[in-house]
Amino acid sequence: MLSSILTLLALGCLTGVTTVVFGFGGGFVTVPVVYAFTLARAEPGVDAMAVAVATSTAVMVVNSVSATWAQYRSGRLRRVHLWPLALYIGLGSAAGALVATAAGGSVQYALFVVYLVVTIADSLLRKGFLTRSPGAAPGPPRPGTTRVVGLGIGAVTGFLGVGGSVMTVPLLRRRGLPMGEATAMANPLTVPVALAGTLVYALWGTGGAGADQGHLGSVDLVAGALLLAGSLPTIALVRRYAGRIPDRAHAVSYVVLLTVVLAVFLLLP
Template sequence: MLTSILLLLAFGCLSGFTTVLFGFGGGFVTVPVVYGVALARSGGDAMHVAVATSTAVMVVNSATATATQLSSGRLRKEYVWPLVAFIGVGAVLGALAATVADDSVLRVLFVVYLALTIVDSVLRKGFLQPGSAEQPRTLGKATSTAGGVGIGAVASFLGVGGSVMTVPLLRRKGLPMADAAAMANPLSLPVAVIGTAVYAFAATASGPAPAGQIGYVDLVAGAALLAGSLPTIAVARRVLGRLPDRVHAITYVCLLAAALIAVLAR
């Protein structure tokens, strides 16, 4: 048990760092480690527990990071609204679907989603190398509405917050990585809040929730992750904007690859 807590604490620190620098909110960092801990403990519903706990941690991480970035000037209303509202609508649909999905299906879709995101970021122009346009382009109506619902549904279903879709989206609109990552945090909040509420009140497939768990949300794992992430967020915000843009983008893709390997290893 102590080993698991220390592992979660360490990954909590990593999730705090990635929340600020990459807008992850914790999803791609916390899902693999909570999945491993839950699998070793009981095995049943391990992926559901990982996704649910990830969304709960994401509520606090994303809200904290958003608050620290408000004074930086990187949060631009024209990119956040109304996209965030439609992401919230999609989040309801995705979270409800995830509660009835088989655990193995959830894991396979998580792996497929990660792999496709990595390939898309590497092969399609506009992510690793910023666009040549002098001014960033605004989001169209279709992107904000249908795109927002799709982002919310997929993100809530997989417990990843949506940053892996919103960061590439904003990046390809011509925004620097630092700005795209900063705006991923407020855009992840509706996914995190709605997803946590649905998972917390869901009846677990394997029977009554064990002690220390509300629905699928593991309170002990979540507390350990937050104990590591919150102090790290306060420190990591000082680094945002200092990384060279291309290095920032490449590191983002490398972290996605590391998360993919971690899930496959289990």
């Protein structure tokens, strides 16, 4: 049990790093971590993947709000790229989370893997992500597409409990933003996903074992608290250095991290 606690604290620190540097909010780290933690506890009647997604979403509420405040203070947020996209992402997330409570963990597991594969392939094969065009000026979002894009991002990320970063970062990157700004704005765009999803999973989630075993709906309160105990101090520390990463190295490391997460997830039972 002690080893599990220390592992969650350590990986909470990693979550803090990925929240600030990549805008993940923790989802792509916490989902496989909580999934493995839940399987190890072997609680009867618990859907490990459903609990992992729900707990990841709850952790992202705190992480993304903390990182958003840090990014706001550093002056790296642009309102034109955040609103009204954030509103539609929040609406889509609530719908995605509701569908997820009915779909079950096995469907979420399969789609989580597919989602990672597609995202990695898209980042590598399509132009505009790994290398930013020289002299490219950031372009504003198209009003006609904001609603559709926001609802789509929210639905997918709410269903999978991963925040909006892995869809919003490539989107903002291809609008001409440097990686530092694209990942910074992924944090506020993750907040509506996390809030809407957590509310749904806490009130209607059926993957957990009940309040007497530390669950609120499908949210594992113990695992979530341990992850936050590691992530919050790390966010406060790492935010001071996030803007110093070269753009190309930042983009490449983003794809590398997704690849590592995919490999780890495929190795889990």
